[in-house]
Amino acid sequence: MSEIWARAILATYRWAGAAAYPLIGGYIGWRVNKGKEDRARRHERYGRPSRPRPAGPLVWVHAASVGETVAVLGLIEHLLSGGINIVLTTGTVTSASVASERLGERVIHQYVPLDLKPAVNRFLNHWRPDLAIMAESEIWPMTILELGARRIPQVLVNGRMSDRSFENWRKRPYLAEALFENLSHVVAQSEVDGERFRKLGSRPVTVSGNLKVDTALPPVEEDALASLREAIGDRPTWAAVSTHEGEETIAGEVHQKLKRRHPGLLSIIVPRHPERCEVVKAALEELGLKVATRTSKDPVGADVDVLLGDTIGEMGLYLRLTEIAFVGRSLTGEGGQNPLEPAMLDTAVLSGANVQNFRDSYRKLISGGGARLVRDGQMLAGAVNFLLNNEEKRKGMMAAGHATVAEMSGALTRTVSALEPFIHPLILQSRLEGNHRDGEL
Structure with a gap:
């Protein structure tokens, strides 16, 4: 029946x-x-x-x-x-x-x-x-x-x-x-x-x-990468990528908490959906942050707090500018986003706990030492601060993430x-x- x-x-x-x-x-x-x-x-x-x-x-x-x-x-x-x-x-x-x-x-x-x-x-x-x-x-x-x-x-x-x-x-x-x-x-x-x-x-x-492990590294325009690296110089950086509504504001608040401890800190924020970037930029500016957008080719001067990644297909560029990456849809959203790409590009991976859709990948990365979960914005700020202060731990997470991805191939x-x-x-x-x-x- x-x-x-x-x-x-x-x-x-x-x-x-x-x-x-x-x-x-x-x-x-x-x-x-x-x-x-x-x-x-x-x-x-x-x-x-x-x-x-x-x-x-x-x-x-x-x-x-x-x-x-x-x-x-x-x-x-x-x-x-x-x-x-x-x-x-x-x-x-x-x-x-x-x-x-x-x-x-x-x-x-x-x-x-x-x-x-x-x-x-x-x-x-x-x-x-x-x-x-x-x-x-x-x-x-x-x-x-x-x-x-x-x-x-x-x-x-x-x-x-x-x-x-x-x-x-x-x-x-x-x-x-x-x-x-x-x-x-x-x-x-x-x-x-x-x-x-x-x-x-x-x-x-x-x-x-996971087929995503066997993909080629995300491409990058070498001239653009070289230009941004020159503009950023030796400034400390971290990235919040594939973010969803609410997580950009959390990333902006993390920047506010850390910029005194890390002079010249540049936060790279890449929303999952680029069409939201105008709203995101306005929210970050309300926090008193100076924002440079990729599409406008705004100069990333020493006074810029946030580089806002509002382009399509340039994740390979943004991730190559940092050694620390928070992966979104995991604090304010549900399910998480794929952490393998950041790990493949040698970043220490941070994420919220809501990663049900990528549970297996996170389990392997965490077990191998390449990723850590955070509970909220305050804990995220603490994790970013710790990694910026501890090069040995940061490099260790980066290497562990890369090795874990290689084992998953x-x-x-x-x-x-x-x-x-x-x-x-x-x-x-x-x-x-x-x-x-x-x-x-």
């Missing part, structure tokens, strides 16, 4: 979405006005393509935002090396920019269609993917059902299941099973994630580790191995069709 109920709910979701489709324009328009959508390409959200489908095998890779996009770069490179066409979808303007910078025209980028039957159908009718690869925690019922109905294999890679999501799905086990049974394979980040997917009905499930190899039954036939098909076309020429 529960199975029938679950399928009835999914059918209702399908047709309710179809009915709501004509009314969704206002929502997209609102997002465009907020800078959350690309005005010139918003038709892609309705599944309308902006590019033709290339001949030959094609894999659809979906990565919701910047973190997921960076995580799948190595996997995409592997697919491209086999001659497979890729349409990469993302859901944010910032992730589209990262995809363009890192991959250029080697992949076809589209914004992901809304999870509504008309949009998903239009997308699938045009692109006709041979395989769908979704990253991390992207569970879209309509997309999963439509791929399943067309018998297109769909694989979740770098799979992650948060505490909240798991509890929500566990309350509706038959609904979860009706969806997750459509997944051809789940490649999970950790044993905890893997077991959660198994309990929700996914088969088979393998564990790879190998996720890409394990993911590729799990995907081999799906990818190998497409590589063979690409080579055969390529040879055939070459012969005709």
Whole structure:
């Protein structure tokens, strides 16, 4: 009975979405006005393509935002090396920019269609993917059902299941099973994630580790780095990165507490969402701090308290300017943000305690001595002060974090191995069709 109920709910979701489709324009328009959508390409959200489908095998890779996009770069490179066409979808303007910078025209980028039957159908009718690869925690019922109905294999890679999501799905086990049974394979980040997917009905499930460990170091424009390093000189620095609402003010208060103890202190603050930076700048200036923004190319003079990172795709620049990094969405937010990138770039990692979404990574970093958790802003100020005063301890945390990340490597190899039954036939098909076309020429 529960199975029938679950399928009835999914059918209702399908047709309710179809009915709501004509009314969704206002929502997209609102997002465009907020800078959350690309005005010139918003038709892609309705599944309308902006590019033709290339001949030959094609894999659809979906990565919701910047973190997921960076995580799948190595996997995409592997697919491209086999001659497979890729349409990469993302859901944010910032992730589209990262995809363009890192991959250029080697992949076809589209914004992901809304999870509504008309949009998903239009997308699938045009692109006709041979395989769908979704990253991390992207569970879209309509997309999963439509791929399943067309018998297109769909694989979740770098799979992650948060505490909240798991509890929500566990309350509706038959609904979860009706969806997750459509997944051809789940490649999970950790044993905890893997077991959660198994309990929700996914088969088979393998564990790879975190793909983000196997990504290349974030790129940096060397001239910009050299210029900022020259401007900063030997001033003490620390960074608060991937911050969410409220954490920028905490970082500003930390600066106020520490600047007398550390003359010339420069705080580097990089909000997770750059569109918030005007509000963030105003809040910091209300604290009496002088702020220089990256986009304005304000000089980082000796009187500047805060360098505000309001650009997209320059995290590699900001993290290379310091040896101490607080990672946000962990004091005022829930779930945390990825600490691996700061550790890879040789920073001592600090974070609040709300890191449920990256529990495995933090557990390993803390155990190895590369990261510390803080309770509040006062404790954060104390930790930053301690690390600024103790070079040996700071360098030790930096080295420990780097070593821990190195030990966690190998996720890409394990993911590729799990995907081999799906990818190998497409590589063979690409080579055969390529040879055939070459012969005709």
